[in-house]
Every structure is written in structure tokens, then in C-alpha cells.
Amino acid sequence: MGSLARFRNVRTDESGQALVLAAVGLSMILSFGALAIDVGQLHYAQSKLQTAADAAALASALEISACGGTKACSTMQTAAQQALVENGFSGSTAYTQCGTPGSGLTITVNQGPCALGSTSSDPNYNNSNYVEVVVSNSQPTLFARLVGVSSVKITVRAESGLGNDPFCMTLLGTSGTTYTANGSGQSLSCGIMVNSNGSQAFLANGATISATAIDVHGGDLVNGSTVTPTPVTNTGTVPDPLSYLTAPSTTPCGTSTSSPYSGATSQVIVNSGTAVFNAGVYCGGILVNGGTATFNAGTYVITSSNGLTVNGGSISGTGVTYYFSQGSALFNGTYNIDLVAPTTGNYAGILFYQSSSDSTAAVLNGASGSKFQGALYFPDAGVTLNGSNTAAYTIVVAQSALVNGTSFNIGSDYSSLPGGSPAKGGAAVLTE
Secondary structure, eight states: OOHHHHHHHHHHOOHHHHHHHHHHHHHHHHHHHHHHHHHHHHHHHHHHHHHHHHHHHHHHHTTGGGGTTOTTOHHHHHHHHHHHHHTTOOSOEEEETTOOOOSSSEEEEESSOOTTOSTTTOTTTTOTTEEEEEEEEEEEOSSGGGGTOOEEEEEEEEEEEEEEOSEEEEEOOOSSOOEEEESOEEEBSSEEEEOOOSTTSEEEESOEEEOSEEEESSOEEEESOEEESOOBOSOOOOOOTTTTOOOOOOOSOOOOOSSSBSOBSSOEEEOSSEEEEOSEEETTOEEEOSSEEEEOSEEEEEOSTTOEEEOSSEEEEESEEEEESSSOEEEOSSOEEEEEOOSSSTTTTEEEEEOTTOOOOEEEEEOTTOEEEEEEEEEEEEEEEEEEEOOSBEEEEEEEEEEEEEEEOBOBOOTTOTTOOSSEEEEEEEOO
């Protein structure tokens, strides 16, 4: 064969080129396969970490009432970390309230949620009824390390809260008679819980009472009364469902001396005419004897033993919370009452909130059509409920309750509250 023919054969022999292309193609296929394995491993690791985070959020939410108002307390952190261990992740470092985590396996417990930064991103943002858990971990790669990527940081998030408390009247006193109904009629679209171990912890005298459930830690005595359902006695007790609340600042006193008030150093007295109130610290208390008192939305802090006393006239306010570091709510006589708690914020659903160290008894006498919409929280005091209440929902948490009159009824329509009832109990539920 001549030299020209040999040259033509070499030029047209493509077997070597095909081998090179096959090698390159095989290399690409192996690379994509390796990448797919790494991606699959990362997805699997993320799924496992998410399951653990969900469990941690549920576990920590169950401990909200054990923290006594301290956000993301050590009990909640421990519960969250233990949930990680039970799901195969040990040795985590805990952070709280959107602290900046270090490297390795970390868990951040936030009460309320803060990772997403705003209520527009998270409707439960900064709401202490909810717990948010953010878990981060480094996941080693298998093949990506060949190109310098030895690990990938995985971060997952879960959010949980407690379900609505089935009881809208919880009496915390542990001895004696703590629920008394005398010649009254009371209808509740929810349950009554009596923590007292007294032999007559629940006492009804000539009363007609209906609720969805009546649980009594001690015993009951029903005299000439109709009580539906029959109280279940010798039950367990329940913790304070509002103990997570944190008191507002009680300083400084406002300085207003005339309407519109924005706090005051001495007692504000309304005898007639119209008075307008703005949120603030009222160091002398508030007394309404007549006229019209209108409370704009906000938190009213009362630091005097005079408390909030209403003897007559008309009182109204929407989106209001009254906090008593001293004194209490005393509504006497006949007047018009229209008070509605906030629907958002730290005090969503909270109308009256009395310090746990204040044992001043509360008295709420409602005229026909009166509305006390929100939680009536007197953790160290008793409350007397007389007359009318037409609110969509009311929650009573107190040491004891005395019910007189004919129609202080208690509803449980929480549709105006995005987070449901502020009183939480029972099982924790994932919200995100």
C-alpha cells in the first residue's frame, strides 16, 4: 500500500476518537451520578433533621407553662434537646430568641417565633403562645469533596403551639370550696376545671349550670340544683394555662391631669361627662362614678390599691388590657359595659391580668347586655361574677369563683383571635 493510502486510512480511522468521547461521556455520567447520590443524601439528611426539629418544637411547647413567664426557659431547651437525641441527634448546643448559633449541631428555641422577622412572614411572630425551633447541622458529602466541598450546612425550622384549653373556667385554689353558684343560672360552651381537693370543692345551691365538662379534683355538693353534665370528681389537676404571660413595665407613671388621659400619678375620677383614656401607667388607679369613660386600644397598667373601680355610668374599650400590680377590677352597680381584649400581640385575648402576688378579690357585676370579652386572669385572687355577660368568649382563671345572678354566661367563640384561645392546654400541635 502506498504512503498516500496509508495516510488516508489513518485520517479516516475514528476508533481512537470514539474511545476518547466514550471516556469523557462516562466521566460525565459518573459525575452526574455522584452528584445525584450527594443530593439524595442531603435530602435524606434534611428530612431526618426536619423530623427531629418537629419533635423538638412539640416537646418544648409542652413546657411553656413550666417556665412561669420566662421565655424559652431552660426546661424548654432541655425538652427540645432531648427530642433531638431521641431522633438520633446528640450533642447539640442550645441558643434562644434568635441568638447567633455557632458551628456543628445547634438548636435555637424561640418563644415567640422570630426567625422570619415579621408578622407578614409569620402570623405568630413574637407571640409567646408559640415556640419556634431552628436546627442546623453539617452534613458530610461523599463525592463533592473531590471538588473541594466536604460538607453542606442544613438548616430546618419548625413551629408549635398548644391546643386550646378545653376549660374556659379554671380555678387554681387547692383547698376548700373554690366554685360556688348560689341561686344562679350559668351556661358555658366549654368546661369548668376545679383544682381544689376539698370535699365540697364544687358547690351548687339552687342553681342551674350547664357546661361541656365539669372536672373536680376533690368532691362536689349539689343542693337543689340542676348541673349538666354531672361533675366528674377525684380527677387530676391542671397547671395555670396563662402562666406564660409576662407582666408589662409598671413605670413610669403618666402625668396627664385631664382627658384625654395617658396615665396619671394620682387617682383619675370621672363623675360625669365624657372622659377619654389612652394606654399608660396609672399610679393612682381609676374611678368611674358616672358619665362615659372610653378607653382607646392599648395596655393600662394600674399600680394602686384603688384598682379600676366602676360605680356607674358607661365604660367601653376595644383592644384593651388592664394589668393590676395592685388592686383589682371592681364593677359595682348598674351601668353599661363593653370591654373587648386585643386580637393580636402579647396580650391577645387578655382583658384583665392581675399580678400573681396580688390577692385583692375582683368583683364583676354586669348589667343587661354587658360584655367582658377576654381572659379574666386573677391567679392569686378570687372573682365574683354577677349579672349579665354577652361576650363571644370569656376565660376565667382565678383562685376561686362565686357566681350569683342569672346570666353571667361564658362563650368560647375564639374566631376573632388568629391564634385561638390564649389559654392553652392539652396536646401540642405543629403550626408550621
